[in-house]
Amino acid sequence: MRYIRFLKTPRLVYDKQDPEALAKAKVKCLVTITSDLGDSFFPHEIVLWAGLCPCELNSTPAILKKSKWTSGARYGLDIEIPVGTSQTARGQRPLQWPLRVYVGPGKAPVPQLYDDITSGRHCGILGAWSGPLDPENGRKEAGKLVERQVAIGEGRSLRIMEETGESIARHLWDAGFMLACHINRQVLNGNFWDRTAGVLQPPAGKKRLQVLELGTGCGMVGIGIAQVIQNADIVLTDLPEAEGIATMNLANSKSQFALNTDAIFCSLKWEDDLPFGLNQWSDYPPCTQLDLIVAADCTYNCDSSPALVQTMCNLIKASPQAKVMIAMKVRHEDEKVFFSLMAKAGFIQTHKQTDQFPGDGGDDDEMEVFEIYIYEYGQKDKKAEMEECEERLGSAAAQKVDRISTLETEYQSVLDRSRKRKR
Ligand SMILES: C[S@@+](CC[C@H](N)C(=O)[O-])C[C@H]1O[C@@H](n2cnc3c(N)ncnc32)[C@H](O)[C@@H]1O
Structure with missing residues (x-):
């Protein structure tokens, strides 16, 4: 399995002097695709989707962008999501903050189906949802937590937060x-x-x-x-x-x-x-x-x-x-x-x-x-118990056979000695 990890968590970058700063802002982050131990990196090319999404589950992304992970990208893939340009170019209504950054192998930022993750569809890669960005309330950087979302059936999902750092626990x-x-x-x-x-x-x-x-x-x-x-x-x-x-x-x-x-x-x-x-x-x-x-x-x-x-x-x-x-x-x-x-x-x-x-x-x-x-x-499970019992019985029986043959030999030598004496 592989995990999308933020090497640099998402942050809003804009010129604070510009009165239209937020409209021209970009969300930037650096991601990698690594194993749980962080000791190997996804060695193939794959398309990743990055989006700015409302915080609610299964919500439609406000902005979605395609990026390509290449096998040589072990030091990270830079992702830039132009906030304002997309918003005005597509004539969408102004963004409703807070928003989170989704990066994953699936185009839709929804809980991943287990079968998609473990099959060739998502290549064993688990997507990541960042913490919220909310510039209107002073939060220009997402925190050091990411969320994993897996669909477990009957419309339900398992959602787990983890840290972006190296802690084992x-x-x-x-x-x-x-x-x-x-x-x-x-x-x-x-x-x-x-x-x-x-x-x-x-x-x-x-x-x-x-x-x-x-x-x-x-x-x-x-x-x-x-x-x-x-x-x-x-x-x-x-x-x-x-x-x-x-x-x-x-x-x-x-x-x-x-x-x-x-x-x-x-x-x-x-x-x-x-x-x-x-x-x-x-x-x-x-x-x-x-x-x-x-x-x-x-x-x-x-x-x-x-x-x-x-x-x-x-x-x-x-x-x-x-x-x-x-x-x-x-x-x-x-x-x-x-x-x-x-x-x-x-x-x-x-x-x-x-x-x-x-x-x-x-x-x-x-x-x-x-x-x-x-x-x-x-x-013990029944089979192991039977086998052990047979083994014990077998060795007890073998010991008995050994003892009988020893007694027979001893008896024979006593007989031989008494016959010799009689002669
Ligand atoms: C590899 S992690 C597995 C975590 C979790 N079970 C999972 O599968 O995602 C091993 C866990 O064991 C815990 N652990 C390691 N040594 C421990 C110890 N001596 N006492 C208690 N917990 C320990 C770590 O803190 C860590 O959370």
């Missing part, structure tokens, strides 16, 4: 994006036979589903669940540096939550003990008995895997029936550390599913692999 990662979209699509289609949607149903006898997300970042997974699962309590957790962006996204999306569902943010560092509330079960209604612990794109750094697994162990002590859902983009061999630590800690893998998406949009490019795992604590 304050921007969106591929596995979080994929998992949130996958869950939303399965649940909205009623595919509860899909295991990832299946674990989002409260266990028999429980009225509310209790979910805790580790390493939530901007909160896309937890918020995605909150938008489609009714009667749920969801706790999004991360380092304190994610609190601002996660709580902002929670506040912005609250009106879209499913019936009787609530979600909150709580700081939780994996290296620390569980904070008050997360281990004081009776005092903290959302966590009295967790049904699901979820983590997306948290396994890429093997140095933090021991602490991550230890946190899961601490959580599972109070909620031994909780299932664990892990989503990852396969990045490197070291990620296996996490999975062996999970097995050593007594978590049993009961489900794995794999999806592939085009890497950079070209036919001959490598595919990117996404995996979703479900774990249960100390409960």
Whole structure:
């Protein structure tokens, strides 16, 4: 997947001395198309659309402009939108500020369809909506936030803000994006036979589903669940540096939550003990008995895997029936550390599913692999249990056969010795 990022966020440029300045103004920004890690750039030519749009969802752009990203543009593509010229040339009515800048692979600045993003249509590129520009109220520069908008079905969308900078916690990662979209699509289609949607149903006898997300970042997974699962309590957790962006996204999306569902943010560092509330079960209604612990794109750094697994162990002590859902983009061999630590800690893998998406949009490019795992604590799936049982029975039987043949040999030698003595 690739993300449109603002290297320089949109700003209005005009000559302050000129009385008609605003009519002659330009909105300028510098964009790039990069991976979630920011370590590679979209290597093909593609047409990008840039527009000045009203802040409301699905609104018609006031001005739209075509630009071309070329494979050599890794240091950025300058985009200039002439505000006033287009306005007067086309005879439109004066612009109604505030306006936001949209840059994306689709001509219409509307929430992107998941199938468009993951297919050749949008080449795996997620568009960006800047913060508002409002020169009449002194805001000539958009802030350091961008919004991603994905259509999830039934006329609904997932909207998540992220920072334009390099912070790991304050921007969106591929596995979080994929998992949130996958869950939303399965649940909205009623595919509860899909295991990832299946674990989002409260266990028999429980009225509310209790979910805790580790390493939530901007909160896309937890918020995605909150938008489609009714009667749920969801706790999004991360380092304190994610609190601002996660709580902002929670506040912005609250009106879209499913019936009787609530979600909150709580700081939780994996290296620390569980904070008050997360281990004081009776005092903290959302966590009295967790049904699901979820983590997306948290396994890429093997140095933090021991602490991550230890946190899961601490959580599972109070909620031994909780299932664990892990989503990852396969990045490197070291990620296996996490999975062996999970097995050593007594978590049993009961489900794995794999999806592939085009890497950079070209036919001959490598595919990117996404995996979703479900774990249960100390409960073996029937097949593994049978195999282990057969193995144990097999080795016990083999030991018995060995013992019998040893006894036979000993018996034979006693017989031989007594025959010799008799002679
Ligand atoms: C790659 S990001 C994934 C964010 C989000 N789940 C997503 O997919 O967009 C990893 C997240 O784990 C969090 N994290 C890393 N180390 C952590 C630790 N020791 N304790 C708590 N959170 C941690 C980071 O702050 C970050 O938000």
